[in-house]
Each structure stands twice: as structure tokens, then as C-alpha cells.
Amino acid sequence: MLPIAISIPFMWARLDHKDRRAPPIIFEALKLAITDSHSDVDMYNLQTVFRIELEYGDVKWVIKRTAFEFFQLDLKLRKKQELDSIPPLPTGISAWIETLFHRSEVRQAKQAALALERRKALQSYLIQLIRILNRNVSYDLNEFLELSAISITRDMGWKGKEGYLENKVEKFRRPFCFWRKNANESWEREWVIVRDSYPFIIIIIIII
Known part of the structure; x- marks a missing residue:
């Protein structure tokens, strides 16, 4: 090393x-x-x-x-x-x-x-x-x-679970290809950390 x-x-x-x-x-x-x-x-x-x-x-x-x-x-x-x-x-x-x-x-x-x-x-x-x-x-x-910069931060309590989460995002606009099914939908992959409190999960998603 x-x-x-x-x-x-x-x-x-x-x-x-x-x-x-x-x-x-x-x-x-x-x-x-x-x-x-x-x-x-x-x-x-x-x-x-x-x-x-x-x-x-x-x-x-x-x-x-x-x-x-x-x-x-x-x-x-x-x-x-x-x-x-x-x-x-x-x-x-x-x-x-x-x-x-x-x-x-x-x-x-x-x-x-x-x-x-x-x-x-x-x-x-x-x-x-x-x-x-x-x-x-x-x-x-x-x-x-399950290792990231946030997860190794000291004094953060229980480390929790980490991993990628795929979210379906709906775009509220008229698609160019209107004949395509689910044209307003897309998938986004985000790194998520589950901690003791739900608000903290939201903060982690925004930071990463």
C-alpha cells in the first residue's frame, strides 16, 4: 500500500x-x-x-x-x-x-x-x-x-445500513414521443444511509 x-x-x-x-x-x-x-x-x-x-x-x-x-x-x-x-x-x-x-x-x-x-x-x-x-x-x-465518507464520521451513532436505491422519478411535462409508454418516467440511482431517524436519511441523500 x-x-x-x-x-x-x-x-x-x-x-x-x-x-x-x-x-x-x-x-x-x-x-x-x-x-x-x-x-x-x-x-x-x-x-x-x-x-x-x-x-x-x-x-x-x-x-x-x-x-x-x-x-x-x-x-x-x-x-x-x-x-x-x-x-x-x-x-x-x-x-x-x-x-x-x-x-x-x-x-x-x-x-x-x-x-x-x-x-x-x-x-x-x-x-x-x-x-x-x-x-x-x-x-x-x-x-x-457499505462504506462511504458519511458512514465513517465519528459520533454519528448507529451506523445503519447503506447502499444504492433506485427511485422512479415522474416528470410532469408532455413527452416529445407521446406514443411511448411511461415516457414521463425515469429511474435515478442514489446512495442512501439508513440511520436512527427518518429526517437524517433525507439529509444524507441530499449530501451524496
Whole structure:
């Protein structure tokens, strides 16, 4: 990673593919650990859900991400030409398939060991991503970690949930193409932070 004295002005000078500057976040100060995982029986494909604990200064929060969400993040980052040296995403599928040929009690023990190994591998993957993207602007990683400039502000109470929200906006004017259905409607994507009070949510939307 770049030294903090260099990384801050370096990051401020960088832009992403949408000409956006990086939020004022020092990734060297971010700590994370994948502490648990389980198969969600409510999902039709029994996806594994990972519990990720994060800490930035005095702010601590927990997010849960599925294996498919890890895959989506990896796919988004690999599509960006300005990002290079993205580490391979550990899947652990082949090792898991091998356990199916063991007896029930042996299979359970091996799958528990594999689950721990997979958590460590994904944790290492995220740490490597942070080190690499420390030199680039990546809002995809910020979205995945629910991390923004507002969320790491001290003395703001409960951090809450963060993410993009798509709002349907209706324009009260006569459309040029009057034959088009829903011509007066459009969708806007905004970063929203849910806090303790509803008025604060409105302020956050306006700021970001």
C-alpha cells in the first residue's frame, strides 16, 4: 500500500470511468474479518452467507454477503479496464464436491473444515482487493462493504445500513414521443444511509 501521506493526494487526483473522485477513505485504516458462514435455507439454491465484521477507527459494523455477491463484485471489477492485477476469486467448489463421496459423519467434519478454509480464503481475497484498489477509484468495493465518507464520521451513532436505491422519478411535462409508454418516467440511482431517524436519511441523500 502507498504511505498515507502520499495515498491521500494520489487518490484525490485519480478518477474512475465516470469521472468521479474517490471518497476520502484511508483503506489502510480499514480492518475486516469473515467470522462465520452458513447455508441459507430460505434461498432456493442454498447459498452460503458470510458474516463480515468491519472496523474503521471507532466505527464498527457487520455486513452479510452471499457467495454470489462475491462473484458479482469480482465480475464488475474485471470488466473495468483501468483495474489490473485483480486476485482470483477463491471458490472452493472442487474441494466441496470431493466431500460428497465420504460417509455422513466424515463429510460433515470435512465440510466444516472446508467452510473455515473458505472463509479465510475470501478474507484474504478482500484484503488483497483493498491493497490493489487503494491505488484506484472503485465505488463497487465501497458498495460491497457499505462504506462511504458519511458512514465513517465519528459520533454519528448507529451506523445503519447503506447502499444504492433506485427511485422512479415522474416528470410532469408532455413527452416529445407521446406514443411511448411511461415516457414521463425515469429511474435515478442514489446512495442512501439508513440511520436512527427518518429526517437524517433525507439529509444524507441530499449530501451524496
